[in-house]
Amino acid sequence: MAGRGSRQRACMVCSIVLNASEFYKTGCPNCESVLGLRNSQDAIQECTSQVFEGLVMLGDPKSSWVAKWQRLSDYVPGIYAVKVVGQLPQEIIDTLEDNGMKYIPRDGTSIEDDVAA
Amino acid sequence: MAASGQSWLNQDFTGDDEESDNDFNPGLEVPSDAEADDDEVAKPQASARRAGSPSDDESAADLKTNGKRSASPVKGGKSPPADDDEGEEDEGQGEDDENGDHNDEGDEDEGEDLNGDEDEDEDEEDEEDEDAVTSRPRKRRRRGLNQFFEEEAEVDEDDDDLEAEEDDLGPEFIQDTHPDDDLPPEADQDDRRHRELDRQRQLQQSLDAEQEAAKFRERYGRRTTTALSNSSFVPQNLLMPDVNDPSIWGVRCKAGKERDIVHKLMKKFIESQGSRNPMRICSAFERGDGPMAGYIFVEARRKVDVDDALTNVADVYPRSKMNLVPVKEMPDLLRVTKNKELEVGGYVRIKRGIYQGDLGMIESVETNGLEVTVRLVPRLTYGMDEDHARPGSGDVKRKRPNAFGPVNSFANRPPQRLFNENEARKRHDRFLQQNRGLTGRSWSYKGDLYEDGFLIKDFKLQHLITDSVNPRLDEITKLTKTAADGSELLDLESLAHSLRNTAAEGNYVPGDEVEVYEGEQRGIVGRTEAVTGNIVSIMVTEGELTGQLVEVPVKGLRKRFKEGDNVKIIGGSKYRDEVGMVLRIKDDKVTVLTNNSNEEITVFSKDLREATDAGGSGAGASKFDVQELVQIDPTTAGCVIRADRESVRILDQNGSVTTRIPSQVQKIEARRNAVATDKNGSEIRLGDVVRESGGENKSGTILHIHRGFVFAHNKLGIENSGIWVARCTNVITTAAKGGRITAPSTDLSKMNPALQMKGPDMSMAPPQRPGRDPLQGRFVHINKGTYKGHRAIVKDTTAGEARLELQTKNKTLNISKFDLSIVDNNTQSKTRYEDWIRTRGGPSAMRAGQGVPGSRIPDSGFGGRTPMGVMDGGRTPAWGGASRTPAWSGPGSSGSSGLESGRTPSWKGPSGSQTTYGGGGMTSYGGTGNYSTTGSRTPVWNAGAKTPYGADHGFNSAGNSGFDSFAAGSRTPAYTSSSRTPAWGGPGNAASAPTPAARPYDAPTPGISAPTPSASGRYDDDAYTPYMGAPTPGAGPQDAPTPAASFAKNANKEPLKYNRLGFDAPTPAASAPTPYASGAFDAPTPAAGGPRYADDDEED
Structure with missing residues (x-):
């Protein structure tokens, strides 16, 4: 368990926490269609972050309030981070929005936006 | 009834026909829907219907509109145009009337009654009524199923309804389907539909799997994205938890293990999913090391689930008290604060x-x-x-x-x-x-x-x-x-910005006069009583609340000052520690006129405090003082002319003024006894008043002498705080401190290095021989100085000094050994140190004493280990030259003690001016070692080496800039002047005379007899044998001063060669020592030479 911490990364879009190798092998289980992390070390570097805080083990995303609050309800069960530090490249954000997804920054900036909205 | 039956037949026929038609359609459609449903299992029903609808034919779409109408019969009945349309139909002509009637009546009657009316009025209607009755349950059933079946199913109903109950509908239906439902082309019409449906089915089937997959993927994908976008548009405050949401329990765990626990729980959760009782928690999370360290939070419906989940998980303590997190606080648990943006330059x-x-x-x-x-x-x-x-x-x-x-x-x-x-x-x-x-x-x-x-x-x-x-x-x-x-x-x-951020809020101390400018208690003025964290308790001093204690957050507080207050700047301002007077106050910005620089500065009132110290003392304190000597870089020194908190202004040795920050410069320890010579060769010291020769003829008191530069201060000067710098050689002494006679060549004996070399040479003596100084622990009497007459115990000794503990006072002090008399413990008789040390037992003392006559010179020649040796070997001729006859006369008469008394003047000499030479002692010793073989020239070098740098320069560049370098050493006069000549003349002229070394050979006075036994004694005791022959070579250089002198004059860079020459030349007396002497020269470092002898001694 101990050695795991260093190689773990969190997806900046859905905040799921996986090992870098898992991202490489299978991509992000939630955002693969947009981010295309599988087999792309560059994309992993760009779209995932090693700096994250607050692990959430999500067993039942549908019924969990935590998931609702974190906007994870539609994601697969797994481990997520409460906060992911780092910024997605702008083109990725654009891609997300082209796909009709609203990018929720996971680094703490979104709160004000939401309040404003 | 027959009529009715006939009409029924007709009706029935058409009804059947239509029914079969309609039945057929649903038959077709329903399976197709079922197919679609099968394919799209995950698809909600509603969307399935919607998805299916585009594939339906137009008539179906029409029927759908009928269906809608069927749902609102009254409305349909109300529409007269519909009736007009219906009139076109052949079949429904009679009905039309009926309908018309019905419509008229229908306005008055309800739907069911309406049907009843129809039954009574027309047979056909009766028949249909039966039909309708039979069809009703079916219809209802269909209604119930309606939501699941396609429009075709409704077509059937509509057909029934059309004739059976809802007259309005029927016509409408007919109207809508009129072109298709005409009896004669009905069969064709059916065919067409069949074909159409077939085509659709084929079309559907022909959609290849890939397309379909793509379609589904699109739908699936959209589902995620819509979910994302949907939820994202919900502001987070609408996501606030309510009672229907699962609860969250906080559970203690081992601090630092939170992440591991979450991982473990995830693993356990996944494993438990296939098992009989899966974990029923919704989520579990941790918030790292913050205030929530040592807790994990588990979200679940029931507490039992939490317990189940956490059993057998290491590092979690579910048995300890579990805290149910209040619903209100749940969002706080997941609050995310944004990290401070990293900025370039941060x-x-x-x-x-x-x-x-x-x-x-x-x-x-x-x-x-x-x-x-x-x-x-x-x-x-x-x-x-x-x-x-x-x-x-x-x-x-x-x-x-x-x-x-x-x-x-x-x-x-x-x-x-x-x-x-x-x-x-x-x-x-x-x-x-x-x-x-x-x-x-x-x-x-x-x-x-x-x-x-x-x-x-x-x-x-x-x-x-x-x-x-x-x-x-x-x-x-x-x-x-x-x-x-x-x-x-x-x-x-x-x-300052970065520092300000670091300054804490704790700038209030009890006693500050403050004002509340924000919040409820705004306007309150008072004095702070206590400060607890960010809360300040204020004793109100003005207004209604006077005398009450109010607690106010620091945030809304500011200090209160009045114009004219003497304040000190504290906190994170860059003006920290400045003291000044308040000039203006605007809000919380206060303008202060600083005492130090008379600048107006504006700071926040929170950074001010009433100054308790009256003046600017300590304000803007720099670690440097004005007039201090500082090192700017390894080759440049300067004098501080202005010291601020942030910067130091320095006049460097080249006369230029630079500003540095304090951390860039280093203090140079002031040398109080620095000596230099001025343009005229006069000695200049600190405190002397000098005048610049040439230039601006500035004058001033010397502050520092540093490597040939003089920093002087003129009280009347304005520029650079009155400080100026010049080379030593460019200043002329106008007044020496304490009326010292500074005129050059007034007193040759003063200039004579040989004479100058006095007491300190004692301390310049080589390191003591190993072993405890016999003086230590002795009871002594102080002969000189402030403590003259006191008695003391020697605690420690150095080469020249003894550390004494006074008997009378609780005080320890350092005093030259030669100012002491040793008190005999038994007899209480006092013996002067120099006497005592000679008569004293103990190897080192013995050696020194016994070596006096015979080996003193060689000693000096080969490193001058013994202080006496150095001194006497070098100095003796000088005494001769300096006509110390009285001194000599003394020893002359008193046989063996002659040497002692001969030395006496030298002891006395130094004692007077010991301090003068204290500083350069060690270095000059090194110098001595190097060149002492040249006999009596040693003192010269010694003298020159008084200043370490002087020594180096003097030797290396004697030919080029000898004057300068010697000026630095301040011994130049001694060197350049001929004052040494008498020294040389001494030994040269009076060969038989006072040179102690020479004496053993030339004058077999008791002096010679004395050394011999002592030498032999040493031979016995200490195996000093090698040195028995040594005295002679010692004499050698003395007898052959010429080469040595030439060496000195030429300032040759290869002293060795010359020295060898010097030794090669000597008289037979010197021939004996030659090997020894050369041997000595092979060991160029005197320091090394000294110890080597010592070692030899012991080994032998």
Whole structure:
């Protein structure tokens, strides 16, 4: 368990926490269609972050309030981070929005936006 | 009934026909729907219907509209145009009337009654009524199923309804379907539908799997995205938890293990999913190390689920009290605060590695904010530590893995120093590469980039400390770039900014007069009573609340001052510690006129405090004082002419004024006894009044003498605080301190180095021979000085001094040994130290004493180990020359003690001026050792070497700038003047005379007899034999002064050669010592020579 911490990364879009190798092998289980992390070390570097805080083990995303609050309800069960530090490249954000997804920054900036909205 | 039956037949027929038609359609459609449903299992029904609808035919669409109408019969009935349309139908002509009637009636009656009316009125209607009755349950059933079946099903109903109950509908239906439902082309119509449906089915089937998959994927994908976008549009405050949401329990766990626990729970959760009782928690989370350290939070419907989930998980303590998190506080648990944005120019600290804890400045930040380029002061060894790499390769291997090189431990990491390419070249040339760039000061060394001496390195965000960095001024200074002209590119503003951020709010102390300017208690004025964290208790002094204690947050508080208050600036302002008077107050900004610089500065009132100290003392305190001598760089010194808190203004030795920050300069310990010579060769010392010769003829009192430069201060001077600098040789003494006679060549005996060399030479003596000084622990009587007459115990000794503990006073002091008399413990008789040391037993004392006549000169010649030897060997001729006849006359009469008394004057001499030469003692000793073989010239060199630098210069550049260098040493007169000549003349002329060394040979006075036995005694005791022959060579140089003198005059760079010549030349008397002498010269370092003898002694 101990050695795991260093190689773990969190997806900046859905905040799921996986090992870098898992991202490489299978991509992000939630955002693969947009981010295309599988087999792309560059994309992993760009779209995932090693700096994250607050692990959430999500067993039942549908019924969990935590998931609702974190906007994870539609994601697969797994481990997520409460906060992911780092910024997605702008083109990725654009891609997300082209796909009709609203990018929720996971680094703490979104709160004000939401309040404003 | 027949009529009705007939009509029924017709009706029935058509009804059947239509029914069959309709039945057929649903028959077709329903399976197709079922297919669709099968395919789209995940698809909700509604969307399935919607998805299916486009594939339906037009009629179906029409029917759908009918269906709708069927749902609102009254409305349909109300529409007259519908009736008109219906009139077109052949079949429904009669009905039309009926309908018309019905419509008229229908307005009055309800739907069911309406049907009843119809039954009564028309047979057909009756028939249909039956039909309708039978069809009703079916219809209802269909209604129930309606939501699941396609429109075709409704078509059937509509057909029924059309005739059976809802007259309005029927016509409408007919109207809608009129073209298709005409009886004659009905069959064709059916056919067409069949074909159409078939085509559709084929079409559907022909959709290949890929397309279908793509379609589904699109739908599926859209589902995620819509979910995302949907939820994202819900503001988070609408997501607030309510009672229907699962509860969250906080559970204690081992601090630091939170993440592991979450991982474990996840694993356990996944494993339990297939099992009989799966974990029923919704989620579990941790909030790292903050206030929530040591807790994990589990979200579940029931507490039992939490217990179940947490049993058998290590490091969690579910049995301890579990806290149910109140619904209101749940969002707080997941609150995310944004990290401070890292800005270029900001400061960070490194978390690990050899730079751990070092301050770095942010050079750039990667766009994703995860990698930061930091500027650091490097800690490099340049491979110096590889030197003593132990031979074992295992060792090397063990070191390798560390990315930071061999020196990895935090404790012995190299110090912070700017990168120096020259040092890197020495050992690591192959690792060094200059980067082609504009600056040319960029280097790559061992994979790292160095610019302007700084290390430019990328760090991952997680390896940096970005919060509460609290940079210190000296660290910031180290990191500050130095411009090409040497000035610091330190942005004080940004520095102040960064410092301000670090200043805590705790700027209020009890007693401050404060005013509340914000919040409920706004306007209250009072004095602070206590400060607890961010809450200040105020004793109100004005207004209604006077005398009450009010608690106010620091935030809304400001200090209150009045114009004219004497305040001191505290806190994070860059003017910290300035003291001044309040000039203006505007809100919380206060303008202060500083006492120090008479500047007006504006600061926040929170950074002010009433000054308790009246004046500017301590304000803007610099660690330097005006007039202090400081070192700017290794070759440049200067005098402080203005010292501020942030900067020091320095007049350097070249006369230019520079401003430095205090950390850049170093104090030079003032040398109180520095001596130099002025233009005329007069001695100048600190405190002397000198005048600049030429130039501006400035005059002033000497503050410092530093390496040939004089810093002087003129009280009347304005420029540079009245401080000026000149070369020693460019000033003329106008008044010496204390009326010292400074005129040159007034008193030759004073100038004579031989004479000057007095007491201090004692302390210049070579290191003592090993062993305890016999003086230690002795009871002594002080003969001289303030404590004359006191008795004391010797606690410790050095070569020339004894550390005494007074008997009468609790005091220890250092006094020259020669000012002491040793008190005999038994007889209480006093013996002067010099006598005592000679008669005293103990090897070192013995040696010194016994060596007097015979070996004194060789001693001096070969390192002059014994103080006496040095002195006498060198000085003796001088005495002769200086016509110390009285002194000699004394010894002449008293046989063996002659030497002692002969030395006496020398003892007396030094005692007077001991302090004068104290400083240069050791160095001159070295000098002595080197050149003492030239016999009596030694003192000259000694003298010249009084100042360490003087000594060096004097020797090396005697030919070129002898004057200068000797000026520095202040012995020049002695050297240049002929005053030494008498010294030479002494031994030369009076060969038979006082030279003690010569005496043994030339004058067989008791003096000679004395040394012999002592020498022999030494031979016996100490095996000093080699030195028995030594005295002679000692005489050699004395007898052959000429070459030595020439050496001195030429200031030859190869003294050895000359010295050898000197020894080759000597008279037969000297021939004996030659080998010995040369031997001595083979060991050039006198210091080494000395000990060597000592060793020999002991070994022998």
